Every structure is written in C-alpha cells, then in structure tokens.
Amino acid sequence: MNPFQQFIDLHKANPDFFEGKADIFEDFLKAVRNLRRFANDLAEMMKPDYGVNLNGVKSPRQPALVRRDIPDYSSAIITCVNDTYYVPASLFDGKVKVAVYDADTFPFGLNAYHSLSHFNRVFSQKVLHISIEGGAKLEHPLQINNILSAAVDLATFRRIFIEVGGGAEAKIIFNDTTADADHRYLSSQFVDVFLNDDAHLELYDITDTSDNVARLNELKVKLKRRCDFNLYSLSLSAGNSINIYDLDFESDNSEARINGFVIGDGNQRIGNSTFVNHLSRHCRSNQNFKYVLDEKSHGTFYGEIFVWEVARFTEAYQSNKNILVSRDARMLSEPQLLIYNDDVKCSHGASTGQLDESALFYMRQRGIPENVARTMLTQAFVGDVVDAVKYQPLRDRLRLLVENRLYKRSSRPCDNCRMGCDTLNRK
Amino acid sequence: MNNERRNINDSDDIIKEATNSDYKYGFTTDIDTEVIPRGLNEEVVRLISAKKGEPEWLLDFRLKAYRHLLTLKQPKWAHIKIPDIDLQAISYYAAPVKKEGPKSLDEVDPQILATFNRLGIPLEEQKVLSGMAVDAVMDSVSVKTTHREKLAELGVIFCSISEAVKDYPDLVRRYLGSVVSYRDNFYAALNSAVFSDGSFVYIPKGVCCPMELSTYFRINAQGTGQFERTLIVADDDSYVSYLEGCTAPMRDENQLHAAIVEIVVEDRAEVKYSTVQNWWAGDAEGRGGVYNLVTKRGLCRGESSKLSWTQVETGSAITWKYPSCVLAGDNSVGEFYSVAVTRNYQQADTGTKMIHIGRNTRSTIVSKGISAGHSENSYRGLVMIVPKADNCRNYTQCDSLLLSSTCGAHTFPVMEIDNPTAIVEHEATTSKINEDQIFYCNQRGIPTEEAVGLIVNGYAKEVMNKLPMEFAVEAQRLLQITLEGSVG
Amino acid sequence: MANEKEILLQVTGLRASVEGKEILKGVDLTIRKGEVHAIMGPNGSGKSTLSAVLTGNPAFSVDAGTATFNGKDLFALSPENRAHEGLFLSFQYPVEIPGVSMVNFMRAALNEKRKYLGEEPISASDFLRLMREKRAVVELDNKLASRSVNEGFSGGEKKRNEIFQMAMLEPRLAILDETDSGLDIDALRIVAEGVNKLKTDDNATIVITHYQRLLDYIRPDYVHILYKGRIVESGGPELALHLEEQGYDEIKRKYDNVSAE
Secondary structure, rough: OOOOHHHHHHOOOOOHHHHHHHHHHHHHHHHHHHHHOOOHHHHHHHHHOEEEOOOEEHHHHHHHHHHHHHHOOOOEEEEEEEEEEEEOOOHHOOOOOEEEEEEHHHOOOOOOOHHHHHHHHHOOOOOOOOEOOOOOOOOOOEEEEEEEEOOEEEEEEEEEEEEEEOOOOEEEEEEEEEEEOOOEEEEEEEEEEEEEEOOEEEEEEEEEOOOOOOEEEEEEEEEEEOEEEEEEEEEEEOOOOEEEEEEOOOOOOOEEEEEEEEOOOOOOEEEEEEEEEEEEOEEEEEEEEEEEOOOOOOEEEEEEEEEOOOOOOOOEEEEEEEEEEOOOOOOEEEEEEEEEEEEEEEEEEEEEEHHHHHHHHHHHOOOOHHHHHHHHHHHHHHHHHOOOOHHHHEEEHHHHHHHHHHHHOOOOOEEOOOHHHHHHHHH | OOOOOOOOOOOOHHHHHOOOOOOOOOOOOOOEEEEEEEEOOHHHHHHHHHHHHOOHHHHHHHHHHHHHHHOOOOOOOOOOOOOOOHHOOOOOEEEOOOOOOOHHHHHHHHHHHHHHHHOOOOOOHHHHHHOEEEEEEEHHHHHHHHOHHHHHHHHEEEHHHHHHHOOOOHHHHHOOOOOOOOOOOOOHHHHHHHHOOOEEEEOOOOOOOOEEEEEEEEEEOOOOOOEEEEEEOOOOOOOEEEEEHHHOOOOOEEEEEOOOOEEEEEOEEEEEEEEEOOOOOOOOOOOOEEEEHHHHHHHHEEOOOOOEEEEOOOOOOOOEEEEEEEEEEOOOEEEHHHHEEEEEOOOEEEEEEEEEEOOOOEEEEEEEEOOOOOOOOEOOOOOOEEOOOOOOOEEEEEEEEEOOOOOEEEEEEEEEOOOOEEEEEEEEEEEOOOOOHHHHHHOOOOOOOHHHHHHHHHHHHHHOOOHHHHHHHHHHHHHHHHHHHOOO | OOOOOOOEEEEEEEEEEEOOEEEEEEEEEHHHHEEEEEEEEOOOOOOHHHHHHHHOOEEEEEEEEEEOOOOOOOOEEEEEEEEHOEEEEEOOOOEEEEEHHHHHHHHHHHHHHHHHHOOOOOOOOHHHHHHHHHHOOOOOOHHHHHOOOOOOOOHHHHHHHHHHHHHHHOOOOOEEEOOOOOOHHHHHHHHHHHHHHHHOOOOOOEEEEEOOOHHHOOOOEEEEEEEEOOOEEEEEEHHHHHHHOOOOOHHHHHOOOOOOO
C-alpha cells in the first residue's frame, strides 16, 4: 500500500479530498529532506495530532471581534481565521480586487517549488487572490491578519496569490498572531507574488505567534522589469518557524532588498532561508538579517545568492549578523554565493558574537544599569532593520514592539496580540 | 596541448615549456615498475600488506577499512561533477623494482634522480645541504630520504611510513587513524585499505626541527592510483615545518589520488604544513587530469598547540580537500591559508573545517579563489564552536577573483555556533579582476597577461607570504605560469 | 592647602591586574573636594589602569587595597552605581555605539541617576533645555547631539562630547583620561575651558596626562608621577614643569633600580 493511502487511512480523513493528490504527497515526502538544514525539528513540528478543517467549517470566532489594525494609519484589512478568509466587499475603491477561489478551480497556474508548497497543496482548499490594478498608487497598506483560533490542535493551510500590476505601488502587511494560545497549531502558508514591469511593493511579514505554533511559510516572488521590491521578515516571536523566501529576477534592472530580524527566546526554533536568483542583467539585491537569540532558542540562516551566466552587471550583497545572549542559544549560519559570470559585485558577511563589551562599559560608566544598557545595545543591533522599514507609522510602531519584546514586557491587551492597538494608541 | 612523451634535458627547455603554458611536468620516467593487476578485493589488500611485510595489526586495519568501504558510496555533495570512479579499474600497487635498498645517492636509479632534478627537487646531497630534507615519493614507494642521520641526532624521525611501521611500530600504531578514522569518508576508507606509502614524521619533546621537511609526490606509472598516507606527530614543545609538493606526468586518462594526511600536535607544539599542488590538470578541453581527493586533518590535542595549513592549489582536474583543524587543547590555534587557481575545465571544491572544542581557541581562515576559463572554484568551510568551548574566536576571509565570464566561483561557509562567548566573523567577496589596474599596467607598458599575473600575485600575497621562502618563489612562478592565456 | 576639606576619594594600597599581569603595585591617593590632581607618567606606567579600576571596568581586577568614595566602599559598587555616586570618566578612547542616539543615551543616563537618588524622571522639555544649555559649555554642535553616540565623530568632537556628558551628569569626581591626546590647540582650549567652567568647591578632578600642555589650561593643585604601577613622586604644579624640562628619563633612572618585586 502506498504511504499516501496509509496516511489517509490512518487519519480517517475524507478520501475524496485527497483525490488526485497522491503524487503531490509523494513529492512532499521526497522533498522534506531539503528542510533538514534547519535547526527546526520537523518531526516535532508534525507530531501533534492536528485536526484539519477539511469541510471548511467557519470558525466560531467572528473576525469582527478581533481588532488588529495598527494605529496611526488606516489600512484595508483582510482577516483570515485559521484558513478561512473574510474579505471586505471593496478595497481601495476597486483598485484592488480580492477573491477567494476553490483551490481546484483556481484559474491561474499554481506552481510547486519546494517541499513546503507540496505540503500546502495537499491540504489547502481555498486560494486568496489579490490583484492590484496597474498604475494604482496605494497610499495605505493592505493588511492580512492571520489569526489562529481553535478549540483543538489544528493544522491550517493558506494559499495566497498576489499580482501587482505594471507601475503599481503598494504595501502589503502580513500579521500572524495567535488568539487561543493554549492549543498547538501547524500554520502553513504559501504565497506567490508577481510583480509586473515598474511595480513597487513593500511586503511585511510580521510574525508574533505563541510558542505553540509551528509555522511553515514560503514566499515566492517573481520580478519583471524595473521593479522595486522590499521584503521585511520580522520575527518578533515565532515559535517554531521556517520561512523560505525565494526571489527570481526574471527581467532586467530590478532591485530588491530583504531585511529581517529574529528575536528568539524560550525554546523557539526560527529558520530563515533566502534564495535570490539573478537570472537577468543589471539587477541589484541586498539582504540583511539579524538574529538575537536568548534562552534556549536556536536560529538558522541559510542564504543563497545565485548569479547566472546571463546575469551580467549584477550587484548582490548579503549580511547575517547574530548575537547569542545566553549559554544555551545556538546559531547556524550558511551564507552562500554561487557566481557564474565575472561582471558582478557580490559579497556576503556573517558574524556571530556578543554585544560590544567596551560599549557596555561605556554606558555603565555613564550610570546606565547593565540590563538596560544591554537592551539598548540589542535594540540598536536590530535597529538598522527597523530603520529600513519605509512606511513610517509601522516603523515607529515596530520600534516600540521591539523594545517591549526585548524588555519582555507583556503588552498584549487583546488576544495576545502584541500590536496592542487600543492601549498604545491612547498615548 | 601535446601528449607525446617528451625528453627535456636542460632547464632552459623546461622554462620554455612552462612559458608556453604547457604542462611543465608532463614527462614519464622509464624505470622498471612492479605493478599488481588492476582491481580491488580483499586479496589485493592482503597482497599489498604482504608485499610490504606488514604486521598483523596493520593488515587488520586495512581489512576493516576495506570492509567499511564496501558499505559506502562515493560522496556527491561537493560542487563538482565527478564521474563514478571504477575502483576495479585501478592498480593499487606500483613500486619501482628494487635492486637492494639504496644506501647512498649513487645507488638510486639515475633516471629517478633525473626526474626529481627536472622537478627542481634538490635531491643531490650538496643541494640538500643547503636546506631541505626530502622524502621523495615516486609513485608509491619512498625512494630516498635525505638528511636522516642529521635529523636522527636530534631524535627526529623522518622516514617513509613503511619503514616507520617496521622501525617504530608502537608510534605508528598509536597514532595511525587517530585523527582521520578509516570510517571518516569514502576516500579515507579507500586510502586506509590500500595506502602504499607516504611520510612519517615524529618530532620529540622540546625539539625545534632545524630544517624544513619536504616530500615530493609524483604519480608516474600508468593507471595507478596513488594512495599516500602521511602521519606527523609533534610532541610537547616541538616545532616542525613540513612541505609537500605534488606533480604528476601528463596522461590521457584520469588518475586517482586519494591521500590522507594526519597531524597530531601535542602541548605547546607547532606544526606548519605547506602544500604546493600542481598535479596535471587535464588539457584545455577538460580531458585527463588528476582527481585529487584528499583528507587532511590535524588534531591540536595539546594546550596552546598550533597548526597552520598553507596551500597553493593550481593543478588537478578535480580537487576535493579540506585541510582541517580540530582544536581540542585549550588555547590552541588553527590557521588555514589557501590560494586555489582553476582554469580550463578544472573543478576545485576546497576549504577547511575549524572545530573549536577547547577554550580560548582561535582560528583564522584566508581563502583566495581565482577562476578562469570554464572552471568551477568553490570554497567550502565549517566553523564549529561546541557548547563548552568558551571565548573562541574565528575570522574568515574568503575572496574570489573571476577572470572569465564562463567560470564559476562559489562560497559555501557554515557557521555553527553553540557558545555565546564566541566571536565568529565571515567575510566574502566576489569580483572580477580590476580593469583599471590592468589599464594602469598597460599604460606603463606591461602587457595584459603579465599584468594579470602581477595583480593576481598581489591578490594572493597574503597567503603566499605564509609559505616558506623556497616554496614561495616556486609558487609565485607557478601562479604566473598557470594564469597565462587565462584572461578573456 | 586646605586639608580640613572633606575627603572625596581615599585609595590605599591598590594593586590591580589585567589578564593576570599586575599593573598597579600599591597606589595610595587622597582627593578632597575642590582639588585638581594631575597624574603623569610615561606610557605603560598604569595611568589608564588606575582610571579603569576606579570606574569598575570588568576587564581589570583589583587584587588588593581599598578605595572609599563619598564614604562608600567603591569596589563594592557596580560601575553604574559608581557613576550614580558621582564618578565620571572621560574616556581616552570614547566608544562608538552605532544605533544608540545621543539623546536616548543621555536621557537614560540622567534618569537612572535620578532614580538612584530617589528623584522623578526629568520631563522631556526640561531634558531638552538641559541638553541645549550644556552643549554650549563645550560648543558642541546640535547635529552631533542628534547622532548615534560618538559614531562618525572626529577625535576632537569625541573629546568635546565627553565633557558635554560630564556637564550633563555633574559628577563629584571627574577623571579625565588623556583628554588632551589627539586634540589641536583650539579644541584643547575649548575642552579645558569646559572643564574649568564645571569646577566648583564641591567637586574634584583627576587629570591623567602624558604632557604638561593640558596643565597650562587646567591648573592642578597636586601633581603625582606614576611609574611602574606606583606613585613615585608627588608635589605641586612645579613638579609637572620640572618634568617637562627633564623628560621622564630622570624618573626612569631614579626608579629603575628600585625593585618591582
């Protein structure tokens, strides 16, 4: 009997649901080994007896009850409870079209790339399709709030497809939170992003989930001509998570920047992988990832820059800097350069160490207590990632969130959300 | 490239040859060679052991390795395309037929001496007196070791490993396989099963070896793999600098070279190991060339011990080697300085591992890759700090220079940091050769080829400076010759 | 001199080492309110070690001796509490702290001190007013105050920034460690004038320097010569002038034969 059939029988799921997906599952099993490079224990992530919402039953929690907007700015909000989307009727005066399709009937090609996408494809039932009209200049961000909320341990699967029309300018914020933190979740998300010529996109991936969440997140971005793309991977608190960010420069003269930080503590396992694929000429990429690992947290950074023979005049840079705060924290860093032509400027740097002892003493000599000085220095350490955030209201909020996080201050007034919109807004 | 056998007698011709950028060392030596039939099985392993008159324990060691080898597959993780090596198509033993062991230089086969002379090894006593002790390895058997008596006075043992097995069995038995286990990897298992000869060095307590020790390897007989095994033990408070030079004649088929170098460094001892590797790289179309698949590792066992690897790699069709340091002793120091040049269709996947186990251990890695033609040049490195290793430091700098638009330059570092007091830094850059610099040279009347040679030598200087003087000059010349015709 | 004045710092038999190497080999020093002491000595004599040990740099260890500051056991206090008690070090090499703004840095320092003294945090407007006022003491550019701590400052700007911070924190005892090094004559004058403006009858200053030059601007009451980890000579300002004429050779000749144990 094939393993897929065994899996279905074992879990007594509805066999119809898996019709025609056996090959995908096989691919997934084969591809899982690619994930071994992460410090995350995949077996551990998969261990809980998760429920899967095969029949698409809506969560009893109504999205209206969950207020999660970031203050000082207005945003259009799409809420997703587990894997059910709540989409407003109109967004940005119709400049953004949002639709939810059945995965089976989704009209666009859904490509599978990595093991994670295979996995996602087996179970995802709906596809959220976001299409931003060509030439649209969206002043405010589109925010997608992913809320995990269930009465049992649950596995959720989100499939998202984003198209940015030619010359459009937009900001999209993913904000992952946990509402019922007592339960364990497997949160699988797969996002395809297509940037047409001259498109500008800022994409924020903010994770602030409970430690019981195992997150498998993949974002695949394709850039056409003269695009400008900013990706921010901000792991405020990310439980057990793997983020895979793949960028393809499909045409010339585009530019992409990836900025990311990870703040880890407890037993968190946080892995980020980037693959920046220079397939065209005159493209520039810049990556900057910073990790602060405390307690027993483990971090992994796996970053690959690939420059093809045709991709002349490429500039590609990558930096990964990490601080281990405690005895039991661990960091595995693998920055990689694969270069196949000589007209390039490429570099990467990686370092793992501690806070600058001389700066620490300097601050203490001025009367700043050691723990405060350490936090200030740590804040400064991840500060350049926060400073790179282009959207000012979010940047200001992130400064506060990082500070609260580093002081281990609880500021989660509603449903464990650290955004703390209401209380903080009053300031 | 010309494959016909050459007979070059005077050094001017050699230089002419070299500057024509043909393979300088592409000649074979006509001497009687005793070769056992091709193929690998337990009988062959026993035969090798028997021919060398080895003790039971060593045969056991070989057989264990052979049996382990049967459970392994050729590793494929490196960034190289390597065909499956047919272990049955190789002859595992080729010894120059001995009349009687040479007692003096006069008794050494003059053809062999002539070969070494062509390689520029000062084997003749008068030249040797000026500096080196050479343990020359012609194919598999150590031919002549010079300076033995002088070294013996100090208690330094420098001989072939076969002799060491006979004369110092306890030492060899104690250290053989203690750093590179036969279980380590496919090629290490292969070597452990069939190793033919190599050098053995023992520096006693408190002795600073007064001269550079040197081995020249050369693959000669057709269809033979070379499986040397080098074992260096530096006892407490001792020092030795060891040089290894490699060349191979020009051959049409690929030749396998799977060596092991093991180094043990005890308390406060220091070992400096330098390699200039210039095995035949194959022709301009990528035919032929040596597969250089080597496991080199040193164990800094003692506190405050130091091991420094320096390598200049210009040859071989395929290079797969990672000279490593296991820094077990507190305050021990590991260094790796490397220049790797690839051109035509050469492939190199080389780098180092620095395993920090002791406290306050420090390591430095400087790697300079230069790729030209259609070659692939990769740096692969591991820096590991184990949880107990407090206050460790590593600095890695890893630069790639690209000389053509069709070559590949890659960097694969891994940093596994399990201790918060560690400071580990890695920096890597990849860029093409600076055209402004070339133009500047051109404007001053220096032709482009020569300019590239100058610039590359400058680029590699940091590493070249670590080589002992005699070697540095040769390496510099080698670099220049290797790069000729590479710019485009 | 007015010896009836209150003792601010009393150091006795101080021995200290760094990385297992003994640098200070028994230092005695008494500093009273209102006094300016200069500590001079050739390179490697232990001048900077003395300032590091007094301020509690964790890289240095105190092996013997006591120090009483403001009636408290100095060595029992953490570096930050020493600062709160009013001990200030103008660093020989001020540390660059990228990403930490001068404003945040100074506000944290000031408020922590107020907290230690049981005072309320300073209000934002008072703080800014104070910053503006104190900047004037050393003619520190507003632009510098809005940057990260010492980041991208020139040598002279760094030293001025040190004195600016001193003005902000109003220490009881300021140690100026080679504050003159790397300064041109104008910067030296500005820095020295700044220090002089901050001088009162209740505070004291230790000027650590290699040369007489700075002492033309900041007049010491006492001069001590530190050599090989000991204060070998003490005297009035004339000692510094004598030293300027003779150089350190005389000191070396005189004390090289003294056993260093």
